[in-house]
Structures are given as structure tokens and as C-alpha cells.
Amino acid sequence: MITDWHTLNREPSLPGLYVQAASRRKITGTTLPDAGLRCWVDVDPKRLAAYRNVCGFADNGLLPPTYPHILAFALQMQLLTARDFPFPLLGLIHLSNRIRVLRPMGGVNRARISVQVQNLQPHAKGATFELLTTLDDQLGPLWEAESRMLCRGVKLEGEPVEEVLTSMLPLSEVTRWKAPADIGRQYAKVSGDYNPIHLSAMSAKLFGFPTAIAHGLWNKARTLAALTDHLPTANVEIAVQFRKPVRLPGEVTLLASAAGSSGDFQLLGAGDLEHMAGHWQPVT
CATH class of the missing domain: 3.10.129.10 (Hotdog Thioesterase)
Structure with a gap:
């Protein structure tokens, strides 16, 4: 699948996205959109410090390996509440998560987040897809992640494949x-x-x-x-x-x-x- 990338000038506003999420409760299709979203974001030192405190990370000068998820959350929300996304966001189940830290994440003050969805597969309880997220700085790829999500009630042809x-x-x-x-x-x-x-x-x-x-x-x-x-x-x-x-x-x-x-x-x-x-x- 070739991704149709759309670049945003600023991070999406979360309150409006929650309204959209709350208003969508029905499955509208069985095809994932080929659109992806990109946006440059700034690392807020106060928010980073609060995250470290809640999650137990020491301040060692590096971004915690899970922190890019926080930087990407608003962009992920916009992608998953878009009209062409077929599944309701509320009710999705996070089955697994894989992150790759490609280079040491020190001194990261600004980075580009990219998000997309792919790999729709049958599951015993519905269908799964992967939410892909990447973080790039001025030198190139820094971090990437795959979150496998389950939507109950979706019917796809094929045999479910489970990884344990x-x-x-x-x-x-x-x-x-x-x-x-x-x-x-x-x-x-x-x-x-x-x-x-x-x-x-x-x-x-x-x-x-x-x-x-x-x-x-x-x-x-x-x-x-x-x-x-x-x-x-x-x-x-x-x-x-x-x-x-x-x-x-x-x-x-x-x-x-x-x-x-x-x-x-x-x-x-x-x-x-x-x-x-x-x-x-x-x-x-």
C-alpha cells in the first residue's frame, strides 16, 4: 500500500477529536484508508517531567522509550476519528505494542511524527490492524512503533493468525x-x-x-x-x-x-x- 501523506501545520486539538470519537459508534466498512498524517511537534519540558514522574522514569537526559507515544497521541486521534476510518475509536482494544529505539534519544527538542494504519487481518473476535508511528529528528529516523488494535464485530474472510x-x-x-x-x-x-x-x-x-x-x-x-x-x-x-x-x-x-x-x-x-x-x- 502506498501511503498518501498529509502534513499538518500544528498538532490537532484533542477536545474536538473526543467529540468526534464519542459521536461515532458504528462500523462503516472493512477497508483501511491509505492516508497518513505528519506533523512537527515540540517537546514540552514540563509535560515531559510530569510524564517521568507518573511513570517512574529518572531524568537521565534521554526521552523515555515510551514517550514518543505521548508526542504522537493527538495525531493518532485525528487519524482514527477521520471519516474514512471505518471503526469507532471507543471500544478498540490494544492487543500488543512494539517499539524500536534506533538511536539514543538525547537532546530531542523538536521532532516529526508520522502515523498511519495498515495490515487489516481477521481475528477470532473481529479484526485487527496496526497503528504505525514514527519519530524523526533532523538526522533522520529515531524511533518507531507498531500498536496492534482489535475491533470487535468486524467480519473478514481468512483464518485468524495469533502471535503469542x-x-x-x-x-x-x-x-x-x-x-x-x-x-x-x-x-x-x-x-x-x-x-x-x-x-x-x-x-x-x-x-x-x-x-x-x-x-x-x-x-x-x-x-x-x-x-x-x-x-x-x-x-x-x-x-x-x-x-x-x-x-x-x-x-x-x-x-x-x-x-x-x-x-x-x-x-x-x-x-x-x-x-x-x-x-x-x-x-x-
């Missing part, structure tokens, strides 16, 4: 932490992601959840912050699959293999309930 991450290396406990009842609201303030399922038990129940659940990307960010000493700062790919949601409030335990160029990790809840599984390896 499994730990191949011995894991030991690294740390554990509590996810407070308000972490969804805290993360929403720094990310812009005000999905109702994360904000309160009352709003989550409107979408079929008994209580609020933590953002998947907060779980990943909090995990990578705890694994800072395990992970390379660049030339690294970090993939996760989101399993059972972390109900709020909750407590989780992080297991990981030894530090090195490759490794595995796992986020567990009470009764060894698996919330997230992942691995890191050199970019190939």
Missing part, C-alpha cells in the same frame, strides 16, 4: 508496585488519553468493566522505567502483549531475565494472573 510471546529465559522478581485508584486519571493528564475505561469505576462500567483499569501503555512505561538498568538505550526493540487488564487499585510484580542485549519480562498480578508479557532484543 512466551518467556524463553529464566525470570526472577525485579520489583513490585501498587497501581493506585487514580493512576488512570494521573496518566490521562500527561498523555491526553481520557478513555473512560481508565478514569473511574463509574465510567468504566459504561463499557462493561467492573472497575477502572490501568492504561496498557502506562503498564509498559512503568515496566520499562523499572528495567532501565536491564535495557540498552538504543538499537533495541521492545515488544509486549497485553493480557488481562490491571484493575484499579491493584498491585503487580515484575519478573525479568538478566540484563543484556536480549531478554524477557512478565508483569503478574494476584494469583500469578498475567497482565503483560514482553521481550527486548537488538533491532534487526
